[in-house]
Amino acid sequence: AQTVTQSQPEMSVQEAETVTLSCTYDTSESNYYLFWYKQPPSRQMILVIRQEAYKQQNATENRFSVNFQKAAKSFSLKISDSQLGDTAMYFCAFRGGGATNKLIFGTGTLLAVQP
Amino acid sequence: SQTIHQWPATLVQPVGSPLSLECTVEGTSNPNLYWYRQAAGRGLQLLFYSVGIGQISSEVPQNLSASRPQDRQFILSSKKLLLSDSGFYLCAWMAGGPGDTQYFGPGTRLTVL
Numbered sequence: 315a316q317t318v319t320q321s322q323p324e325m326s327v328q329e330a331e332t333v334t335l336s337c338t339y340d341t342s343e344s345n346y347y348l349f350w351y352k353q354p355p356s357r358q359m360i361l362v363i364r365q366e367a368y369k370q371q372n373a374t375e376n377r378f379s380v381n382f383q384k385a386a387k388s389f390s391l392k393i394s395d396s397q398l399g400d401t402a403m404y405f406c407a408f409r410g411g412g413a414t415n416k417l418i419f420g421t422g423t424l425l426a427v428q429p
Numbered sequence: 430s431q432t433i434h435q436w437p438a439t440l441v442q443p444v445g446s447p448l449s450l451e452c453t454v455e456g457t458s459n460p461n462l463y464w465y466r467q468a469a470g471r472g473l474q475l476l477f478y479s480v481g482i483g484q485i486s487s488e489v490p491q492n493l494s495a496s497r498p499q500d501r502q503f504i505l506s507s508k509k510l511l512l513s514d515s516g517f518y519l520c521a522w523m524a525g526g527p528g529d530t531q532y533f534g535p536g537t538r539l540t541v542l
Contacts, residue, residue: 318472349530357517359473359533405472409531415461415523416488417531419472 316341318408320420327396328428334381335391335423337406347409348382348389349417354402362404365389393425401427431456435520435534442541448493448507450537452520455501460522462503463531464495467517479503515541 317340327333339348350362365373365382372380377394393400406420432455442448454460461480465473475488477495485495492511496504503520520534 351533356535357467357538358535359519359521361530361532364530415529415531416463416475416478417465417473417521419474421472 316343316408316410316418318406318418318420320406320423322423323421324424324426326426326428327393329396329398331396332392332394333396333425335393335404335406335425337389337391337420339387339389339406339408341387341408341410343410345411348380349407349409350378350380350389350391351405351407351419352400352402353405353422354399359405363391396427398427398429401425431522431532433520433522433532433534435518435537437537438535439538440540442510442539444512444541445509448505448510448514448539450505450518450520450539452503452505452534453501454522457501457522457524459500460524462497463521463523464503464505465519465521465533467519467536469516473519477505510541512541515539 319338346367348365352360352362363373363375363378365380372382379392381390403422403424405422407417409417434453463478464476466476467473479485479497493507518537521531523529523531
């Protein structure tokens with residue numbers, strides 16, 4: 315069974331600095347998708363970025379980028395120029411090729427951006 | 430554009446009472462629909478998913494059931510709530526292609542007393 319591990323329960327960063335959130339996963343599949351979702355205090359899950367496993371190039375969305383290491387099964391999220399609005403719980407998620415298309419989530423990292 | 434709605438936003442129910450949570454999607458047809466539950470301080474766990482009207486698959490045996498009476502409507506129900514049913518319930522939709530992304534609704538916070 316696939317698992318997703320986020321080893322950093324909480325992190326803190328100063329406004330305008332860069333922070334990296336870690337995520338590792340375990341799977342025997344070769345084709346899959348990885349996601350980072352953000353859950354602010356409102357608790358709505360918001361997609362931050364996605365990565366297709368067959369793509370070697372790391373995904374980037376504005377200030378958010380990933381470091382995808384397929385062999386190491388690692389998928390970290392880098393947030394540049396951190397802003398107060400980035401304060402949230404961040405979840406790493408895996409989706410394999412099964413019929414359910416279900417997401418398997420990590421336990422999350424609570425990121426606090428300090429002014 | 431597509432939007433997803435959930436109601437109610439907050440619900441407090443006594444143990445043993447029934448439950449009905451509703452999720453609707455606008456702006457798309459024949460979406461895959463999902464119910465997730467998030468316990469306090471934890472990630473999300475898939476409860477049910479549906480790939481079409483009347484088609485429901487359960488991931489976790491429990492006190493809950495789901496139904497999809499219309500293409501873009503997904504309902505989570507219980508006949509008798511337990512204390513352990515408390516949590517944050519999220520509905521999500523996906524267009525259905527293998528490369529698609531799941532998008533989440535605003536969620537329902539359920540407290541069972």
